[in-house]
Amino acid sequence: xxxxxxxxxxxxxxxxxxxxxxxxxxxxxxxxxxxxxxxxxxxxxxxxxxxxxxxxxxxxxxxxxxxxxxxxxxxxxxxxxxxxxxxxxxxxxxxxxxxxxxxxxxxxxxxxxxxxxxxxxxxxxxxxxxxxxxxxxxxxxxxxxxxxxxxxxxxxxxxxxxxxxxxxxxxxxxxxxxxxxxxxxxxxxxxxxxxxxxxxxxxxxxxxxxxxxxxxxxxxxxxxxxxxxxxxxxxxxxxxxxxxxxxxxxxxxxxxxxxxxxxxxxxxxxxxxxxxxxxxxxxxxxxxxxxxxxxxxxxxxxxxxxxxxxxxxxxxxxxxxxxxxxxxxxxxxxxxxxxxxxxxxxxxxxxxxxxxxxxxxxxxxxxxxxxxxxxxxxxxxxx
Ligand SMILES: NC(=O)c1ccc[n+]([C@@H]2O[C@H](COP(=O)([O-])OP(=O)(O)OC[C@H]3O[C@@H](n4cnc5c(N)ncnc54)[C@H](OP(=O)(O)O)[C@@H]3O)[C@@H](O)[C@H]2O)c1
Numbered sequence: 414x415x416x417x418x419x420x421x422x423x424x425x426x427x428x429x430x431x432x433x434x435x436x437x438x439x440x441x442x443x444x445x446x447x448x449x450x451x452x453x454x455x456x457x458x459x460x461x462x463x464x465x466x467x468x469x470x471x472x473x474x475x476x477x478x479x480x481x482x483x484x485x486x487x488x489x490x491x492x493x494x495x496x497x498x499x500x501x502x503x504x505x506x507x508x509x510x511x512x513x514x515x516x517x518x519x520x521x522x523x524x525x526x527x528x529x530x531x532x533x534x535x536x537x538x539x540x541x542x543x544x545x546x547x548x549x550x551x552x553x554x555x556x557x558x559x560x561x562x563x564x565x566x567x568x569x570x571x572x573x574x575x576x577x578x579x580x581x582x583x584x585x586x587x588x589x590x591x592x593x594x595x596x597x598x599x600x601x602x603x604x605x606x607x608x609x610x611x612x613x614x615x616x617x618x619x620x621x622x623x624x625x626x627x628x629x630x631x632x633x634x635x636x637x638x639x640x641x642x643x644x645x646x647x648x649x650x651x652x653x654x655x656x657x658x659x660x661x662x663x664x665x666x667x668x669x670x671x672x673x674x675x676x677x678x679x680x681x682x683x684x685x686x687x688x689x690x691x692x693x694x695x696x697x698x699x700x701x702x703x704x705x706x707x708x709x710x711x712x713x714x715x716x717x718x719x720x721x722x723x724x725x726x727x728x729x730x731x732x733x734x735x736x737x738x739x740x741x742x743x744x745x746x747x748x749x750x751x752x753x754x755x756x757x758x759x760x761x762x763x764x765x766x767x768x769x770x771x772x773x774x775x776x777x778x779x780x781x782x783x784x785x786x787x788x789x790x791x792x793x794x795x796x
Contacts, residue, residue: 453477453656456514456539458502458531459521461488463612464545464604467649468518469495475653482509483521503527506534513538516656520545523576525586532594541598541656544591548605548665549581554734558670561603561663561741588663600655604666605737606713608642610758616712619778620682621759622770627688631784633707634697634716636676641668641735642713644755651747664742669749672735675714681752686760695791703787705779712777 455472459465460481469492472479479495482502498508502521509531517539522528532542552564568582576583591599608617623630643666651666673681683690697716700707707715717732739747763770771781779787 453515454480454513455653455656456480456482456509456512456517456535458482458517458519460518461491462520463614464607464645464648465518465520466491466611467609467645468520468652471646471649471653475657477653480512480514502531504530506531509534511538515539516541516543518543518545518652518656519591522587523580524574524583525571525590526574528587529590529594532591536594541600541659542591542595543600543602543652543656544588546584546588546601546603547581548603548667548737550585550588550603551581554731554737557733557736559665559733559737561665597661599662600652600660601663602648602652602666603663604643604648605668605735606642607645607648608713608759609645609755610762611645612759614777615773615775616777618759618763618770619712619775620679621686621756622763623778624679624682624690624756625686625688625760625763626771626781627686627690629691629693629788631779631788632675632679632692632694633700633705633711633714634675634694636674636694638675638714638717639672639735640675640678640714641672641737642755643667643739644750646754646758647747647749651742651745654746658746660745662741662745664745664747665737665739666742666747667737667739670738670740670743673752678752682756685753685757693788693791695787699791699794700787703790705787709777710779710783 452475453472455477457465457469457479460469460479461483466488469479469481473495479492480498481492481495482498482500484501485497485499500506500508503524514535517531517535519528519531519542522531522544528544535542548559550565551559552566556563565585566581568579568586571586573579574583588601591601606616610617612618648666651664654660655664679692697718700711705711715731715734717735
């Protein structure tokens with residue numbers, strides 16, 4: 414099935430219809446209607462990495478019962494109180510046979526063949542399939558204000574399973590599997606950058622911890638550039654609400670429609686610390702020249718330009734990258750916590766660790782030494 418504008422509109426229609434249902438909502442395919450106050454049974458395929466635990470906690474806080482299905486490798490100590498089924502979703506789904514749930518939340522699907530296996534197996538025994546896709550599903554970010562019906566990424570050979578290289582187009586194919594098998598019962602989420610506590614890729618922690626560390630700090634590009642992220646707490650609240658309200662359709666999961674500027678982001682983080690930090694703004698041309706990589710050296714940040722030189726590590730024409738529309742999700746109940754809460758929760762989590770941030774080796778974010786080099790070179794350039 415091809416995802417079309419018509420489907421998007423149908424999805425929105427279902428939001429309205431669900432709201433009109435009032436206190437009743439559809440139950441599991443095996444169980445008919447479920448009263449609004451009844452706890453729901455929610456299965457996670459995954460659940461123990463970064464965003465999964467936020468969703469599990471939210472489910473439990475709402476009184477729902479949770480089953481986790483995963484290989485038992487990632488954070489197996491988490492959630493001793495919930496039911497755990499162990500297996501590899503790629504060929505090892507047997508523990509799910511003969512069981513039923515009101516909803517499944519699939520946070521670990523990257524390859525359509527594998528998503529098809531779980532979606533087919535659960536089809537008669539689960540009412541709603543929530544698939545966590547990505548904003549990378551879009552073909553490009555040329556447009557400002559991308560809505561859910563924007564052009565999606567494609568792949569010539571749909572049997573390719575290299576999710577590292579073809580992450581976006583494979584997510585699109587996974588979405589289509591779920592939409593095909595669960596017509597009217599598929600909720601597809603396309604998050605942009607997820608920034609919050611519990612991020613095992615230390616992407617989220619770089620900016621808050623760098624500001625907290627203090628001193629002279631490299632601030633990238635121009636202060637007025639937009640920057641957009643979604644807090645995993647907000648994502649989790651939306652997902653569980655969508656299940657409770659039986660919300661159908663596809664939703665961008667991104668920050669507010671008028672995004673923060675990079676300056677607001679950095680000063681907002683500074684406001685929740687006592688650090689004496691001084692921002693030195695370094696233009697993107699100079700960062701490019703110094704081979705400072707957007708996303709890796711400077712996570713989340715992505716300059717909204719469309720004139721990158723050939724070979725630059727930035728995607729050309731990416732003005733819309735941090736300006737995706739979250740309007741549909743907001744209409745369906747997405748609420749945003751303030752940046753202060755996001756920043757403080759990240760800093761508090763990091764400070765509770767035994768290793769100081771400044772000495773931690775990082776996959777993402779400039780080391781303090783490299784940052785000092787770039788700042789010194791920038792000063793030298795200015796004479
Ligand atoms: N981070 C971002 O900024 C961002 C942005 C957009 C979209 N996303 C999407 O968000 C999702 C990331 O979520 P997360 O990793 O934080 O989810 P999570 O549910 O918290 O963690 C991943 C879970 O998947 C399980 N898992 C991995 N491989 C498995 C397998 N073969 N069989 C069974 N279980 C398996 C892991 O447990 P075991 O290892 O024990 O099996 C773990 O419980 C992804 O779908 C990603 O594409 C992320």
